[in-house]
Amino acid sequence: MNASERSEKLAQHNLHDKPKGLLAGLSQRLARTSASIVGQVQSLLRRRPTLDAEFFDELEAILLQADVGIKTTTRLLSGLSRNLKDGGQGRTVSGDDVLKVLKDEIVTVLGPPEPLGEAMESPTVIMVVGVNGTGKTTTVGKLCYRFRKSGSQVILGATDTFRAAAIDQLEIWGNRAGARVIRHEEGADPAAVAYDACQAAKARGADYVILDTAGRLHTHVNLMRELEKVKRVVEREIPGAPHEVLLALDATSGQNGLIQATTFKEAVEVSGIALTKLDGTAKGGVILAIRDSLGIPVKLIGIGEGIEDLRDFDPNEFADAVFQDLE
Amino acid sequence: MFENLTARFQETFRKLRGKGKLSEADVDEALREIRIALLEADVNFKVVRDFVSNVRERAVGQEVASSLTPGQQVIKIVSAELTRLMGGREAKIQHSPKPPTVIMVVGLQGSGKTTTVAKLGHLMKRQGRKPLLVAADTRRPAAIKQLQVLGEKIGIEVFATHEGDDAVQVASSGVARGKFLGCDMVLVDTAGRLHVDDELMAELGRMQKEILPQEVLLVVDAMTGQDAVNVASSFDERLELSGVVLTKLDGDARGGAALSTRAVTGKPIKFVGVGEKVDALEPFHPDRMASRILGMGDILSLIEKAEAGYDQTKAGELAEKLRTADFTLEDFQDQLEQMQKIGPLDEILSMIPGMARIKGVGDMKVDDGRLRQVGAIINSMTPEERKNPGIIGGSRRRRIAKGSGVRVQDVNVLLRQFDQVKGMLKQFGGSGKAQRRAMRKGIIPFMQ
Numbered sequence: 198m199n200a201s202e203r204s205e206k207l208a209q210h211n212l213h214d215k216p217k218g219l220l221a222g223l224s225q226r227l228a229r230t231s232a233s234i235v236g237q238v239q240s241l242l243r244r245r246p247t248l249d250a251e252f253f254d255e256l257e258a259i260l261l262q263a264d265v266g267i268k269t270t271t272r273l274l275s276g277l278s279r280n281l282k283d284g285g286q287g288r289t290v291s292g293d294d295v296l297k298v299l300k301d302e303i304v305t306v307l308g309p310p311e312p313l314g315e316a317m318e319s320p321t322v323i324m325v326v327g328v329n330g331t332g333k334t335t336t337v338g339k340l341c342y343r344f345r346k347s348g349s350q351v352i353l354g355a356t357d358t359f360r361a362a363a364i365d366q367l368e369i370w371g372n373r374a375g376a377r378v379i380r381h382e383e384g385a386d387p388a389a390v391a392y393d394a395c396q397a398a399k400a401r402g403a404d405y406v407i408l409d410t411a412g413r414l415h416t417h418v419n420l421m422r423e424l425e426k427v428k429r430v431v432e433r434e435i436p437g438a439p440h441e442v443l444l445a446l447d448a449t450s451g452q453n454g455l456i457q458a459t460t461f462k463e464a465v466e467v468s469g470i471a472l473t474k475l476d477g478t479a480k481g482g483v484i485l486a487i488r489d490s491l492g493i494p495v496k497l498i499g500i501g502e503g504i505e506d507l508r509d510f511d512p513n514e515f516a517d518a519v520f521q522d523l524e
Numbered sequence: 525m526f527e528n529l530t531a532r533f534q535e536t537f538r539k540l541r542g543k544g545k546l547s548e549a550d551v552d553e554a555l556r557e558i559r560i561a562l563l564e565a566d567v568n569f570k571v572v573r574d575f576v577s578n579v580r581e582r583a584v585g586q587e588v589a590s591s592l593t594p595g596q597q598v599i600k601i602v603s604a605e606l607t608r609l610m611g612g613r614e615a616k617i618q619h620s621p622k623p624p625t626v627i628m629v630v631g632l633q634g635s636g637k638t639t640t641v642a643k644l645g646h647l648m649k650r651q652g653r654k655p656l657l658v659a660a661d662t663r664r665p666a667a668i669k670q671l672q673v674l675g676e677k678i679g680i681e682v683f684a685t686h687e688g689d690d691a692v693q694v695a696s697s698g699v700a701r702g703k704f705l706g707c708d709m710v711l712v713d714t715a716g717r718l719h720v721d722d723e724l725m726a727e728l729g730r731m732q733k734e735i736l737p738q739e740v741l742l743v744v745d746a747m748t749g750q751d752a753v754n755v756a757s758s759f760d761e762r763l764e765l766s767g768v769v770l771t772k773l774d775g776d777a778r779g780g781a782a783l784s785t786r787a788v789t790g791k792p793i794k795f796v797g798v799g800e801k802v803d804a805l806e807p808f809h810p811d812r813m814a815s816r817i818l819g820m821g822d823i824l825s826l827i828e829k830a831e832a833g834y835d836q837t838k839a840g841e842l843a844e845k846l847r848t849a850d851f852t853l854e855d856f857q858d859q860l861e862q863m864q865k866i867g868p869l870d871e872i873l874s875m876i877p878g879m880a881r882i883k884g885v886g887d888m889k890v891d892d893g894r895l896r897q898v899g900a901i902i903n904s905m906t907p908e909e910r911k912n913p914g915i916i917g918g919s920r921r922r923r924i925a926k927g928s929g930v931r932v933q934d935v936n937v938l939l940r941q942f943d944q945v946k947g948m949l950k951q952f953g954g955s956g957k958a959q960r961r962a963m964r965k966g967i968i969p970f971m972q
Binding site: 258261262263264266267328329330331332338359360361362363365366368369370383414415416417418447449450451452453454456457474476477478479480482483502 | 560563564565566568569632633634635636663664665666667669670671672673674677718719720745747748749750751752754755772774775776777778780781800893
């Protein structure tokens with residue numbers, strides 16, 4: 198078996214090993230998240246059936262540990278205390294009361310679900326950006342597969358010309374999903390790759406162009422400028438593009454996620470977030486802070502390494518899944 | 525964005541000022557803020573709780589040193605305790621008495637394992653060793669290729685087979701290959717995996733049994749949030765880690781994960797990754813990390829640094845010049861040099877007590893590159909031009925731009941800004957207020 202056969206086999210494996218229903222997969226994977234939050238809230242309620250200051254301190258602790266961040270935690274808790282205030286302090290409340298109110302608050306913060314941006318006239322251009330190691334290339338691969346499955350033609354642009362073998366990694370995803378990858382040499386100008394990808398999409402009448410950009414820390418001014426340039430080229434080549442600028446955000450990231458989102462939004466007008474690696478124990482609570490302060494909605498979630506492990510983000514479904522174990 | 529932390533701290537410490545001894549109430553009030561600071565730095569909640577109660581015990585009733593305010597005394601205790609927690613054991617690579625020394629590098633997806641392996645190899649090679657890199661990440665597409673490319677770049681041999689191969693076998697063959705080649709170090713790159721993925725965690729356990737590494741290093745992204753404790757303790761339980769490598773510290777994450785992982789595993793942080801280049805790997809400095817996690821600007825170190833770095837006589841001269849508005853580009857350059865002696869600008873800004881309370885300053889970004897550019901422009905001027913910028917016409921501007929490698933516009937901008945600053949200083953007689961106003965308006969160069 199040669200190398201390409203092996204990689205083909207691996208792709209097949211990844212493609213077929215997780216054919217779960219949308220909700221089933223999501224709930225199952227989010228169970229770890231929900232088990233811990235719900236479990237803690239329930240045990241907290243057993244210990245402290247009344248609403249005193251200590252109760253709120255402990256509730257605050259639970260949310261902080263979910264990476265929700267201090268500001269959003271405060272907002273959630275003030276909403277909670279407002280809604281439970283009728284009975285006054287010291288009233289006995291049920292766990293259901295508290296959780297329902299908390300869930301409603303979370304849904305309110307997250308706002309209504311929002312779809313990916315689409316062009317009126319093909320091609321739709323999607324840029325995927327983010328710091329290093331958040332799963333940009335994997336997200337591009339999964340997204341490409343999703344579009345291909347619905348019969349669309351997709352062009353992938355290997356605009357990560359910096360990281361060693363990033364282009365090869367994207368090629369492998371392209372092969373798996375059946376999309377053409379526009380590539381230059383390592384070290385080439387990413388904007389030139391973006392240009393070629395746009396040209397190729399126009400020439401072939403492709404429906405989608407997805408640009409996999411290099412990971413960059415938002416603190417590196419020059420690299421952020423490079424990203425702005427890529428976006429400018431796209432804007433120039435295809436009117437109205439990019440139709441979606443997705444920030445790949447690692448669910449394990451803490452409060453720095455908010456700073457990342459702020460800086461990338463300033464540079465390239467991030468329009469949505471792909472929250473990746475939600476299949477671990479990390480809660481991804483920073484998305485609440487991001488939505489709360491920046492208004493950027495989460496549009497996709499990554500819940501595994503398989504090519505189908507990408508889901509639309511639905512705030513209601515998310516909140517339901519977080520609290521579904523509640524009796 | 526969050527309410528500026530430093531501002532909040534100073535609010536608290538302002539209240540503490542003027543008291544001779546730390547009372548329980550004083551300490552409690554300060555610690556409430558410190559708790560929030562640590563949480564915002566992503567230190568795990570439970571770790572914060574323990575830490576705060578430790579500090580409370582130490583701080584209450586402590587005499588305030590005569591040279592410090594009570595607030596500074598609390599900062600001192602907090603930062604000493606943080607440093608102590610993260611420091612301690614000598615954090616070097618344990619070499620095997622019988623080479624090759626085998627190191628396994630493990631961690632979550634995207635934490636930076638492959639890059640770290642290359643950086644470690646580069647470091648070892650520079651120390652005169654002969655490392656071999658082993659590509660045992662056979663899962664992620666093109667991970668093998670990535671290590672090969674990096675290996676070629678730094679001139680270190682890479683042992684690799686094929687994507688999809690059994691990782692344990694690859695690691696084992698790699699170590700054998702290392703022995704055969706007479707290498708004294710074998711660095712094994714493994715696939716990223718979730719700590720809750722039983723199957724893949726078991727694979728690491730088998731690999732460890734098979735290749736018996738001297739070191740198992742966990743790679744942790746400095747941006748990791750509360751989950752860092754779960755990750756670190758799971759990997760430690762399975763593999764008994766020997767240390768941690770903290771990556772992506774060149775970003776602006778406060779890096780609370782460093783404290784969290786240290787607290788739950790007790791294992792030292794051996795290296796930090798500070799960039800994408802292969803030489804961007806540094807030893808870990810607990811004191812720097814402590815100050816970074818606190819994120820409140822180390823007021824004490826500013827005082828120390830400023831005392832050591834700033835020339836009192838020159839400062840006096842400058843004040844005089846400001847008063848008489850006889851402020852030239854030469855003085856301006858002097859001032860820049862003084863500041864550069866103290867340290868990176870935004871760090872200094874954050875260290876100046878009271879700065880954070882000024883609206884807008886907290887969000888101000890300081891571009892050290894621009895600062896260097898300004899220095900270069902002034903250096904390309906003649907002494908006469910520096911004393912009397914009025915004589916710098918078009919032709920001189922072109923020459924200066926050429927000499928300093930910038931565009932003529934950059935020279936124009938600098939001259940215009942200098943004029944504005946000078947005008948403002950003149951107007952306000954060089955008071956601190958005027959300087960702050962100038963900063964707020966963003967007209968001092970190198971500040972945006």
